[in-house]
Amino acid sequence: MAEVVGLLLSPFLQVFFEKIASGEFVDFFRSRKLDSRLLKRLEIVLLSANAVLEYAEEMQFTEHMVKKWLDELKDAVYDAEDILDEIHTEVLRCKLDAEFQTIATKVRKTISTSLNPFVREIEPKIKYVLETLDDLVKQKDAIGLKEGVGGKSSGRSSTSLVEESDIFGRNDDKELIVNLLLSDNVSGNELCVIAIIGMGGLGKTTLAQLVYNDHRMEGHFDHKAWVCVSDDFDVLKMTKTILEKLGLPTKSESNNLDWLQVTLQQKLMGKKFLLVLDDVWNKNIKNYSEWEAFSNPFKSGAKGTRVIVTTREKPVASIIRSTIYDLKTLQDDDCWLLFSKHAFYSGNSDAHPELEVIGRKIVERCKGLPLAVKTTGALLWSELDVKEWNKIMMSEIWDLQSDIIPALRLSYKYLPLHLKRCFAYCSIFPKDYDFEKEELILLWMAEGFLPQGKPKTMEEIGDDYFADLVSRSLFQQSSKNTLKFGMHDLVNDLARFVSGQFTFRLEEGGNSLEIGNKTRHLSFFIRSTRKIEKFGALYEATGLRTFLPIYRSNEILAKELAPDLLPMLRCLRFINLRSSLKLTELPDSIGKMKHIRHLNVSWTPI
Incomplete structure (x- = not known):
């Protein structure tokens, strides 16, 4: 199964296959006489599911049955991950036992391997999950899921035209950018590029349209061109498009990049030129060399030539070395x-x-x-x-699928695979809650979202992931505390949608979702311990992984943890019991939690 790890896998299957492919896992299967055919069947069924996952991720926003299928699949994979963790824990236990056992004990253990109660317990679980996954894969054709489809946008187009009577609150933004375009002292002799940055649905394209069509542009620039980039930033294609916008035929030498760029350079020689590149993504422009190859013809233009780029991602602005205009929400x-x-x-x-x-x-x-x-x-x-x-x-x-989701889902769709799961997990935070970077990275680590490897530590990888989500405007710096971050409410809605039934927030205002057997992550914000009885519903969430109190600033919350609750939650990976003032000792059940990775008992009497 090692060859599977190199394939393009969905984020919640990537780690799964890496664990199964490990030598320790395979050796354990053999030494405990587990049915080796289960591994092969598990590989086949998961690869069949993986083939349609990208398409399912895209279609879940519009097709209820696809969303339901995807949630069922994720639920089965969560169960499978729990089984793998149990096996991993058993492997570690056996290693520790071996270090302290005598030769005679090792012989007796080898003889009794086939009667190992762990094997009798774990094998039926594997078979049950396998049957569930197999049933789900058989359903994919019935609900219209297609293999090898997805990961590509349906294509967004824009034009330079705009109806100004439909625009409100952007006059100041427009004037600031117009002044940058008309100024002679913006970038010296360098090509001046202005990047309008902001989240989806904020009006970046509209603002660019307002500027492009302003009457002052006609008298100031000799040529103008508007190009919607969207999915494909291909230097050949883009150069050809600009030439066509300028009215130059390209048929005879349409595939000769050198001819196209020389022709464009001659057309722009000594002229002031305004180019708008709308909807540019980081995946389109990978490095400065690619941008430089594309923009070389513009440097023949007269001083004052300008390029406007609209993008959701700050890395784009960095690559093209632009002046950043950070667009804000409307008043x-x-x-x-x-x-x-x-x-x-x-x-x-x-x-x-x-x-x-x-x-x-x-x-x-x-x-x-x-x-x-x-x-x-x-x-x-x-x-x-x-x-x-x-x-x-x-x-x-x-609270669920708002009209803004179609605009934001592109931001989610183009997230790298490793970031999708990290982003969806952030639905555990209530709206208007500011979180610390280190706090979130610890949560990601406990959930196994960050790979272990060299040369970077998991904390450093988590820092990279966090910075990437900030650069894509999915996280934004808090206006109240510069050391904290938050999510726009509509971004929070998006995370909540893709997370679905797996995340539950127990809040003062109530919830539209219910705790159930699919719930894996729980956060709660309760001012009064009188509402602690709501935790009774957790007995349904036997696969719960995260137990996270949310603390508002300047508040210390005393928590009473039902002593008979934790034993029911055997799959917990993250427990935060901070400030539980009545918690004087850890319950014995903590020692039986095989999956636990993070336990916080700071500010308790312990």
Whole structure:
């Protein structure tokens, strides 16, 4: 099975195969006389599932049955991972025993291997998980899952055209960028590149369109070109596209990059040129050399030539050595004007004061994202029934699959495989909660998301992962504490959606999801120990892995941990009992938790 590890695997199968392929695991199977055919069957069935996983990850946003299938598959893999951990623990136990055993004891143990109670216990578990996985793989064709499909965007297109009457709150942004374009002292003799950065749905393309179509551009630049990059930043293709935008035919030498670039260079010689590259991703431009090869023809232009790049990822701005313009969310008043434009005839809510009250609450839930405001307003266009407005305002769509998810799902879709699971796990944090980088990295480590290897430690790898998620605007620095980070509410919704039933947050305001046998990660924020009885539902979550209290600043929460609860939660990997003031000693059941990797009992009487 070692050859499987090199394949492109889904993140929650990657670690699984690495464990199975280890020599210790294979040796254990042989020495304990476990059925070796189970390994081969497990390999085949998981590879069959892996073949459709990328497609399933993409389709889960729009197809309920695919989302359900994917959750069932993840649940089975979680169970399989627990079995592997049990085997790994048994391997370690046997190694320790061997160090202290006499030769006679080793002989007796070898004779009794076939009667090992661990084997009798673990083999039925493997067979059960295998049957579950096998059933799920057989279902993939019935729900339309295709092999070898996915991982590629359906293709996003944009144009330079924009309806200015639909834009609110971007005049200041527009003027700042226009000034950068018109200034003669931005970059000296170097090519000036301006990167507009922000999360999906924030209006980066719209702002670029406003600037591109500003009347001052016509008199200042000799040539303009707008190119939507999206999926494919191919130097040959991009050069050809720009030439066509400038009205130059490319048919005869269309595949000769040198001819194309020389022709473009001659066309731009001594001219001021404005180019907009919309929707550029880090996966498109991998290094500065690639960017330099593409941008060389622009350097023949006159001083003042400018390039605008819109992107969600700060690494793009670093590679192309640009001036960064970090786009912010809209102000409340501008959000309301935008909402009114799309929700009311003539954009005026004066005739409907009841609807305005509800509408302003809806706008608050959009958290300043223009796309969320616009699409929600469109849902209510010409609707005058108060009940319908209340239905939208109270809808579970805000906590589950909101209209903004189609815009944000591209950010998730293009995450590297190793980051997808790390990001989804962050749904354990409540909205508006600021977390520390070190805190999250410890959680990732306990869950086994960070690979062990050299030359970097797991902590250093976790730091790299964290920085990557920050650069993609999925994490943002806290405005209250520069040492902490948070997620925009709609990004939190995205994490919550892809995490699904596996994460549960016990909060003061209640939950739309329920604790169940699929729940693997739990966080809770309770001001009063009187609500501790809610933990009774945890008896359903026998596969729970994370038990995480959420502490607000300047609050110390006393926790009473039911002494009969922990023995039920044998799969826990992370337990945070910090500030449990009545916890004077660890329960005996801690010693029976084979999966535990992180235990925090700071600020307790222990």
